[in-house]
Amino acid sequence: MIKIKEALCDFCGTCVSVCPVDCIELQEALIKIDQNSCTDCMLCVYVCPIETLEYSHG
Numbered sequence: 001m002i003k004i005k006e007a008l009c010d011f012c013g014t015c016v017s018v019c020p021v022d023c024i025e026l027q028e029a030l031i032k033i034d035q036n037s038c039t040d041c042m043l044c045v046y047v048c049p050i051e052t053l054e055y056s057h058g
């Protein structure tokens with residue numbers, strides 16, 4: 001699963017725009033991933049400019 005280091009996120013929206021299954025929810029100061037829809041494709045991890053997202057096992 002993809003984990004979010006929420007304290008780092010600046011809510012730039014880059015990850016949201018690349019997610020192929022549209023499972024990242026971003027509101028003003030809130031970011032969430034729908035883990036049921038996420039395919040662990042890692043695209044969001046690669047594009048985040050400040051490495052806020054990381055893959056974690058389980």
Ligand code: SF4
Nearest residue numbers: 019038039041042044
């Ligand atoms: S790993 Fe892929 S499917 Fe999951 S949230 Fe990131 S971009 Fe979306």
Ligand code: SF4
Nearest residue numbers: 009010012013015048
């Ligand atoms: S790309 Fe990174 S900093 Fe931007 S909204 Fe996504 S997790 Fe936050």
